Amino acid sequence: MSASQVPPAVPTDRVRVDPGAAALRSPAETARHLREGARSRVAHSRRFRMAQLEAFDRMLRVHREEIFSALAADLGKNQVESQATELQIVQTGLDHAKRHLEDWMRTRSVPSPFVLAPVTTTVTARPLGMVLIIAPWNYPINLTLAPLVEAIAAGNTVVLKPSELAPATSALLERIIPQFLDHRAVGIVTGGPEVTTELLQEKFDHILYTGGERVGRIVYEAAARQLTPVTLELGGKCPVVVNDGDIMSVARRLAYGKFMNAGQTCVAPDYVLAVGETGPRLAKALGKVIKEFYGANPQESKDFGRIINVNHVQRLAGLLEEGTILAGGQVDEADRYVAPTILTGVDSDSPVMQEEIFGPILPILSVPSFDDALRFIGDRPDPLAAYVFTERSGVIRAFEEGVRAGAVGVNATNIHLAVPELPFGGVGASGIGAYHGKAGFDTFSQQRPTLNKGTRLDTLKVVYPPYGSAKSALLKRVL
Known part of the structure; x- marks a missing residue:
């Protein structure tokens, strides 16, 4: 798709968003349900992504006071701190994603060697598929929802696993997310380590884990068995x-x-x-x-x-x-x-x-x-x-x-x-990969190259065998 072929934005009320489906009882069932959503490409179109981001925005506004109350219950946070370090960072990232989504999704042309001409060579950001986000307890809104924004913007389906150590916030997210976000694209699973263990048996296309190094190693090992790429945010001193x-x-x-x-x-x-x-x-x-x-x-x-x-x-x-x-x-x-x-x-x-x-x-x-x-x-x-x-x-x-x-x-x-323009991530013992803004969109996307060469003019004949002395001499000069 060329830059001129990117679909124009449409009003979000023309997009069918299907929230509020019955809860899926097991982590495996939730993962399989979201896998079907990924296979059906339900989250791929720009208008669907934008509709989800708009619904996300409404969720934050409607439940703002409940979010403050949950954070106060779990961590004793006052509203100013909750606004500055939790909600505002998510909101800033959300506004940034909505503003730049069309540009991030745009197919870009890249140059190619002249010996291949005439060809068209492009790179397109494609959704990875199904993403697992395992969130920590210390910033249970920010570190759960900020990566969710970018995974949605990248066109993926997402399984969210909030921390059981922040029970008030986890329960709130479990209740409100299905009310606003399409169940075919986003699912939330709550519970303790046994739930995370069960989720890690499933095949995901990317896993983002935020937390300590010990559990990070467990996540990394489980992902390696499935050849699943990971982003690990592990902290450090x-x-x-x-x-x-x-x-x-x-x-x-x-x-x-x-x-x-x-x-x-x-x-x-x-x-x-x-x-x-x-x-x-x-x-x-x-x-x-x-x-x-x-x-x-x-x-x-x-x-x-x-x-x-x-x-x-x-x-x-x-x-x-x-x-x-x-x-x-x-x-x-x-x-x-x-x-x-x-x-x-x-x-x-x-x-x-x-x-x-x-x-x-x-x-x-x-x-x-x-x-x-x-x-x-x-x-x-x-x-x-x-x-x-x-x-x-x-x-x-x-x-x-x-x-x-x-x-x-x-x-x-x-x-x-x-x-939001600064990537957030570690290096060495403090983590692998990064997200926030464009870095997050790229983390949850495949940069897929495409080469298109028509058949009417076969300029490649010169590289086909047999290679005589004249052809060999020519190829040595141009290759």
Whole structure:
């Protein structure tokens, strides 16, 4: 199909969208149902995709307050944080996909060697087929629905598996998605690890998993048995190097990125490497900022969230046993509360420096020089994001060149996820592949090449055998 043959947009009310079918009881039944949808190409046309995206938009608007309530129940999130880090990122990606869908789908012509002329050579983004999205609990709206937008935009059918550890959000999505999205194109399956295990026995055309490395390996192994491509978002210990700058501004930006969602953010600062004499000043500034953000008792603040469950509270409490607590340190299991905490005097081999913290605990380690900070990061697994605070352009260039990470932030943390044009993904131990915006559309698409050469003029005769001396000499010159 040429660029001029792309179907024009049509009103979405002319597209048959069939939501609300009876629930399919087993994961295998749901996968088989969505496989039939993929085989029938129900989601391929641009008008169907656009109709689904419009219905998606309505779903977010109609159930906005219920989404806020579910996030508050699961993670103690206030509405401002829920809007900024969950709904708004999904909405931005949705608006971006609707705005660019026609361009993303457009068949593009590519040049070909002159010896093949006359030929037409094109590349078209084709749907992969049926996609499985396995979502985590820490951002149960954002990390479930953002990839769904792009999988729909790419024309796939999708099986969604939200996390059972965020039960209020999972139950809400299970209820509202069938009311708005066509059951032939999108299905949702809820439950625990046994449900995920059953789903992984089915054949998918792509799997996107967001979560920890241990389960990521299980997903990867199951996908390999089916030769299914994967996108893995696995997190890791995201470092921050504080080299120079206004210390209070640095502290505010660090605290904002670290303590949103009570630290349960895959790209949150995991530890700080303070260069030279900046460590004590930064620790003192962070203590002030915690009070500025959350008051003298953050447990009473409506703006500070909760840990997902008691098991994670106990895990985080164990990480407080080493080092010196300069701020915070309080734990209340019954309230699922761990205070925003600053640690110093931490040994680089201690547990808090070996595992991803995924909670509101921020260790600060002092290093003699910026080069020492780079070596420290380079000796550890590749993180999902790495951050540097500095006003020196040479330091920025050295950091960008010297650090291998899924993303780099300069004088800011976390907020790169809000830019739909920036791919979101890891490298090495922090993940495989990327999505968000065009990167997500490409992840869920096959870039299929087509070559068309008419038969009326057979210019290829020169390459057919037999090869005499004259033909051989000619081919050596042109090939």
